[in-house]
Amino acid sequence: MTKLTLTAAIVSALLAAPAAWAQSAAAGEKKAAMCIGCHGIPGYQASFPEVHKVPMISGQNGKYLAAALAAYKKGERKHPTMQAIAKSLSDQDMADLAAFYEGQAKVEPVAAKPATEPSPQVAELLKKANCASCHGENFSKPIDPSYPKIAGQHADYLYIALKAYQTDKNASIGRGNAIMAGMAKQYSLAELKQMAQYIGSLDGELRTVPQSRFR
Structure with a gap:
């Protein structure tokens, strides 16, 4: 390959790469009005399409939040x-909201290992999919910020999220991540619930920061 051809290939690759959006937590705070009605109320419960507590997102990895949106x-x-909501957001909006929520709850990092050991049965379930290999041994330090912190997250939400990876051909429920689908489909619903309850019981870095709906 000549230098000219190589240079052209590099330029082409750079032009094809997704744009890098500069994050602004301050801008994200101004855009969060549509979020705080659910994610800014501690214990707020969704009722459609399934009943569960709305997930805590303050302190979550920003890269994961942007990817989820x-x-x-x-x-x-x-x-x-x-x-x-997501369809109304630009890539810049998502980047700003992600930066805002990532920095909204500053807490001390949790211990490297969970203080509470799982039961032998739950330990085997977690080992089966090697959950700690991605989410960290304490389930609060993922190997990459594009993966979520899950320790201490609401157990009923974790269960609904895991179940969604098993769901196909449903207009209102489902998640299309092939890796997580492969993991989740190994388990019965009862087993998913057991894992969710254990992970949700752990100390974590996620929070719901109360905010007024009217600001």
């Missing part, structure tokens, strides 16, 4: 409310 926008994640 993009997945809702593309339809890879199905949830009528979240899809409608």
Whole structure:
């Protein structure tokens, strides 16, 4: 390959690469009005399409939050409310909101190992899919920020999320991540619930930061 050809190939690859969006937490705070009605109320419970506590997102990895919003926008994640919201957001909006929520709850990092050991049965379930290999031994330090922190997340939400990876051909429910689908489909619903309850019981870095709906 000549230098000219190599240079052209590099330029072509750079032009084809997704744009890098500069994140602004301050801008994200101004755009979060549509989020705080659910994610800014501690213990707030969704009732459609399934009943569960709305996930805590303050302190979550920003890269993961932006990716999740993009997945809702593309339809890879199905949830009528979240899809409608995501479709109204630009890539810049998603980057700003992600930066805001990542930095909203500053807490001390949790211990490297969970203080509570799982039961032998749950330990075997977690080992089966090697959950710690991606989400970290304490389930709060993923190997990459595009993966979520899950320790201490609401157990009923974790269960619904895991179940969604098993769901196909449903207009309102489902998640299209092939890796997670392969993991989740190994388990019965009862087993998913057991894992969710254990992970949700752990100390974590996720929070719901109360905010007024009117600001």
